[in-house]
Amino acid sequence: MDMVSEMVERVRIGHANGRLVKRSGAWGMGYTAFAGSGFHIVLSGGCWLVTSDGPATELTTGTVVLTPTGAAHGLSHAPCALDDLPPGVMGPEPEPSEPVDVEILCGAYRLEHGPERLFVAGLPDVIVVPPDHDRYPELRTVVDLLRADVSGTQPGSSASRRALLDLVLVHGLRQWLEQNRAPGLLNVTDPSIAAALHAIHADLGRRWTVQQLSQVAGLSRAAFTRRFTALVGRPPMAYLTEQRLTYAGRLLRETTAPLAAIAGEVGYATEFAFAAAFRRAFGVSPGRFRRPPAAAAGVVATDADAEAPVPSRRIAP
CATH class of the missing domain: 1.10.10.60 (Homeodomain-like)
Known part of the structure; x- marks a missing residue:
């Protein structure tokens, strides 16, 4: 099994959801470590990625940030220390009445029970995937579909959202792997x-x-x-x-x-x-x-976590 497939297999046992974040002026959001994986996509404007070690990283429009291990991190309008960021809001937010400086699409797979982390050996805790729409147009297409999905309340959104979150993870990891052939990743050729x-x-x-x-x-x-x-x-x-x-x-x-x-x-x-x-x-x-949790504390999503079970069927591993 290749690394991308194994990563998606692992995160699928978590509860998946997504939301849009819009900010203006001075702002910051800190995310504590959690059992699961997540990502952020800068849809417009720019911001800074803050981690517990190393300098802040500037993010421009189109940049994707993957957190395969659910590591602590933060987003801010300017470089700062991670401990200085207020906790990220984990619930519905009113639509801004004025134009915003930055719009970010956030997604997460959260596991309320199980291993401390969902991970594949060799992946960094935080991955930054710079925009390259000419070489990787599929990622932009999937992001556009997910943005439309989390912005509305169309029937079937629970099913479509999980599939789109999977695709964002797949295409984001593919792009990063092609640009960073790091040793130790599970991509066995022996x-x-x-x-x-x-x-x-x-x-x-x-x-x-x-x-x-x-x-x-x-x-x-x-x-x-x-x-x-x-x-x-x-x-x-x-x-x-x-x-x-x-x-x-x-x-x-x-x-x-x-x-x-x-x-x-x-x-x-x-x-x-x-x-x-x-x-x-x-x-x-x-x-x-x-049994789905009554409420998944700390999930990045704003929609209901529970999904209706589908009829029993064999799922290919």
């Missing part, structure tokens, strides 16, 4: 390990063993384990469990399938075994994880 990864994702429910995966890779068990861990960042069985439970989280959120069916789908012999593994990873039972 044919042996790539074969094992493909086998895992093609059949998450299979009772895989390290020996079976090493045979798929055409390596000895010891050589396979060493190479897999070095390239992917965790041992084979840890990666398999992680992928199974991430996929299970999506099934819990996006379908009405019974827990027993989901357990079998992701390779657990019993519902009890699945529930125990899920609780260890997410700190909450599968049933509680499936």
